Amino acid sequence: MLEHGGLTPPPASASAQSLHPVLREPPDHGDLGSHHCQDHSDEETPTSDELEQFAKQFKQRRIKLGFTQADVGLALGTLYGNVFSQTTICRFEALQLSFKNMCKLKPLLNKWLEEADSSTGSPTSIDKIAAQGRKRKKRTSIExxxxxxxxxxxxxxxxxxxxxxxxxxxxxxxxxxxxxxxxxxxxxxxxxxxxxxxxxxxxxxxxxxxxxxxxxxx
Incomplete structure (x- = not known):
């Protein structure tokens, strides 16, 4: 199991190989830094174990519901105002974001999951957004x-x-x-x-x- 290490750095003697990517990944400067994430001061900071478990469950539910990582990123932007790339969602599921950014993204993904779960079986805004995201730009035919x-x-x-x-x-x-x-x-x-x-x-x-x-x- 993982130990919580997001707030204090590990001892200098600790081997980087023994740390989970969530803990040894340096702070990201492009994926989440430009987004205005919610203030989670009223929420308990999740442990590394909790993040790992959530990421695993999220990926399983997303796949079961039939949504791609790109669909999720697009839906977050349309529904909650924070647009994320497919790469960011992928890195979250693979636990390759910094601990801080994992904590920021978790509540947004949790809300998306609740919305997707509650609307299963009926046309929803998430389904429409996902459909839009899947549309590819048609190749222009020139006479x-x-x-x-x-x-x-x-x-x-x-x-x-x-x-x-x-x-x-x-x-x-x-x-x-x-x-x-x-x-x-x-x-x-x-x-x-x-x-x-x-x-x-x-x-x-x-x-x-x-x-x-x-x-x-x-």
Whole structure:
């Protein structure tokens, strides 16, 4: 069993290997530090054993309920105002966060679990949030005629400025991000097609554009 060690450091002679990750993990500076966690001064600080047991039970219940770690992180943000990444939830379940951050995250996850348990079998806000989290951004399909315009512009300027991209997007009725990504992918494709030290890019484009105008990623 683990001993509580979150408040006082172990003796210098203690072996780091004998400590649980919760106790030997240095304080995190990115996962929970930017979140405004609740004040738990009125709650008893859990022991390492209690945290370990809760993390184990939480993971089992989450899986049984059919939610992913990403679903949980998204739900926490929507329901309670604290958005957490899938990595943070994963590290909590694996007891790889600092003791302090484990204590901060435990009550939020406990509330989520209670909400999920109480609403099993009926459509809930958690189910809707999870469904939204599972939706993946659809790949944009660009028409052949539009690709032709993009290719022509690419021959003149392989790396257009933000203003040019915005103007081009408006004229083609595409989202600015779609155009930006297309040019980025097109440049990467050209790099793969051009042997190091060979012709200048503009010289190569004139030979390749007629035979291959597709973009792998769009």
């Amino acid at each position: 052949v005629s539009v690709k032709g315009v993009l290719e022509t512009h690419f021959l003149k300027c392989p790396k257009p400025a933000a203003q040019e991209i915005s103007s081009l997007a408006d004229s083609l009725q595409l989202e600015k991000e779609v155009v930006r990504v297309w040019f980025c992918n097109r440049r990467q494709k050209e790099k793969r097609m051009t042997p190091p030290g060979d012709q200048q890019p503009h010289e190569v484009y004139s030979h390749t554009v007629k035979t291959d105008t597709s973009c792998h990623d769009l």
